[in-house]
Amino acid sequence: MTSTTEQQSPKRRRDRAAREREILAAAERIFGERGYQGTSMDDVAAAVGVSKPLIYQYYGSKDGLFLACLASLRTQLLEYVADAVMAAADVEDALYAGFVAWFQFLDDHPQAWSVLIDEGMLAAGPMAAATDEVRNAFIDLISTMVRLNLPPDRPTDADEIEILAHSISGATERLAIWRSRTPNPPTPQKVARTLQDLLWQGLKTLSQN
Amino acid sequence: MTSTTEQQSPKRRRDRAAREREILAAAERIFGERGYQGTSMDDVAAAVGVSKPLIYQYYGSKDGLFLACLASLRTQLLEYVADAVMAAADVEDALYAGFVAWFQFLDDHPQAWSVLIDEGMLAAGPMAAATDEVRNAFIDLISTMVRLNLPPDRPTDADEIEILAHSISGATERLAIWRSRTPNPPTPQKVARTLQDLLWQGLKTLSQN
DNA sequence: CGGACGAACTTACTCCCGGTAAGTTACTCA
DNA sequence: TGAGTAACTTACCGGGAGTAAGTTCGTCCG
Numbered sequence: 285m286t287s288t289t290e291q292q293s294p295k296r297r298r299d300r301a302a303r304e305r306e307i308l309a310a311a312e313r314i315f316g317e318r319g320y321q322g323t324s325m326d327d328v329a330a331a332v333g334v335s336k337p338l339i340y341q342y343y344g345s346k347d348g349l350f351l352a353c354l355a356s357l358r359t360q361l362l363e364y365v366a367d368a369v370m371a372a373a374d375v376e377d378a379l380y381a382g383f384v385a386w387f388q389f390l391d392d393h394p395q396a397w398s399v400l401i402d403e404g405m406l407a408a409g410p411m412a413a414a415t416d417e418v419r420n421a422f423i424d425l426i427s428t429m430v431r432l433n434l435p436p437d438r439p440t441d442a443d444e445i446e447i448l449a450h451s452i453s454g455a456t457e458r459l460a461i462w463r464s465r466t467p468n469p470p471t472p473q474k475v476a477r478t479l480q481d482l483l484w485q486g487l488k489t490l491s492q493n
Numbered sequence: 494m495t496s497t498t499e500q501q502s503p504k505r506r507r508d509r510a511a512r513e514r515e516i517l518a519a520a521e522r523i524f525g526e527r528g529y530q531g532t533s534m535d536d537v538a539a540a541v542g543v544s545k546p547l548i549y550q551y552y553g554s555k556d557g558l559f560l561a562c563l564a565s566l567r568t569q570l571l572e573y574v575a576d577a578v579m580a581a582a583d584v585e586d587a588l589y590a591g592f593v594a595w596f597q598f599l600d601d602h603p604q605a606w607s608v609l610i611d612e613g614m615l616a617a618g619p620m621a622a623a624t625d626e627v628r629n630a631f632i633d634l635i636s637t638m639v640r641l642n643l644p645p646d647r648p649t650d651a652d653e654i655e656i657l658a659h660s661i662s663g664a665t666e667r668l669a670i671w672r673s674r675t676p677n678p679p680t681p682q683k684v685a686r687t688l689q690d691l692l693w694q695g696l697k698t699l700s701q702n
Numbered sequence: 703c704g705g706a707c708g709a710a711c712t713t714a715c716t717c718c719c720g721g722t723a724a725g726t727t728a729c730t731c732a
Numbered sequence: 733t734g735a736g737t738a739a740c741t742t743a744c745c746g747g748g749a750g751t752a753a754g755t756t757c758g759t760c761c762g
Contacts (some may be wrong), residue, residue, distance in 0.1 A: 458660065478652075485698060
């Protein structure tokens with residue numbers, strides 16, 4: 285009854301770890317809804333019911349807060365895709381399963397997607413590096429898969445493998461953005477299938493020359 | 494001699510068209526160097542030797558100015574790639590030639606690249622639409638190429654074609670970013686060749702099922 | 703119980719930048 | 733030569749990132 289009707293739980297103090305989780309949860313939601321640019325630190329502070337400097341004390345800067353969201357989402361996404369890939373019987377199936385998992389995860393966590401990649405990607409410095417980290421993790425995954433599929437006697441062309449990995453990463457990324465903006469996008473399975481058809485023969489040939 | 498040594502040409506008034514070109518040139522340069530976020534309107538104004546509201550009068554907003562840069566660069570890039578594609582003898586060669594042209598142009602105009610795509614892409618509204626325009630132009634180009642290669646009796650699967658086009662667009666975009674950040678990137682020819690090898694068989698197969 | 707001490711938290715700013723209202727200066731043409 | 737207009741400026745606003753300095757709450761020791 286301090287003011288009107290609100291404040292049923294008087295919002296006591298919490299210990300740092302709990303407050304950090306609260307802030308992070310709100311930030312993930314709001315960044316997801318409004319994008320990086322569209323979100324102000326005051327918005328997040330208000331949503332948690334806390335003052336702005338507290339967030340600065342815990343996360344250092346707007347970038348810091350965004351990075352923290354990114355890290356958490358990246359872990360989930362990577363695990364999800366990696367699990368699918370590992371569960372596959374052979375390389376061909378692993379590729380398909382990985383694609384499906386990727387698109388499926390982003391369907392199931394639309395707000396995660398915009399935080400991760402879409403709108404409001406940052407310019408300079410630490411931010412670019414961080415989103416690259418997400419990408420690089422996938423590029424490593426893809427490179428590994430390609431390398432595993434190589435006949436052992438063949439001298440590996442490092443450039444070539446990186447070109448392949450970046451191509452695939454770029455294609456999946458773009459497709460994800462497209463799907464998220466299209467009214468009735470094709471299913472994850474359909475997209476994965478087509479992508480598989482597009483890439484598989486070429487990949488096989490390139491591994492065997 | 495008004496102040497110290499500068500201002501040798503007393504910066505008289507110019508007519509609108511000339512001033513607009515001056516502003517646009519400075520903006521392309523500065524956006525290219527520092528990215529969208531890193532550039533303030535005061536920076537551009539100072540570089541031209543003019544006051545900020547004048548830029549607003551001519552270009553309306555920061556987005557407007559950036560869009561104008563984009564439009565000009567887009568035209569150049571599209572023409573360059575389209576020329577290469579048109580000059581090719583058959584579809585297979587057109588694909589390769591298009592890739593080479595794309596990477597070559599971005600090698601030759603590094604600042605154009607950062608203005609076009611790389612850092613400081615915007616979030617909401619008109620900006621996203623505008624950068625999409627660049628992409629969509631290429632997606633149309635690719636779709637057309639794919640469609641032309643289809644046997645006339647085959648029922649076209651619109652989704653499938655769009656998936657292909659977005660994949661290719663995403664792959665080339667990502668590769669371009671990677672090349673621009675890598676110390677000694679493989680040549681445009683090498684990248685184009687590998688991409689061609691990766692995609693061509695799949696494209697052929699998909700057109701014929 | 704009580705009071706000291708540190709962690710949790712806030713008020714009240716600063717500065718920077720996109721954007722604008724209103725006015726001034728220089729050129730042109732009758 | 734002076735009226736009209738295009739080119740241009742000064743001086744401001746509002747909002748959002750970031751911060752300095754202080755205040756309140758919980759806890760643990762005597």
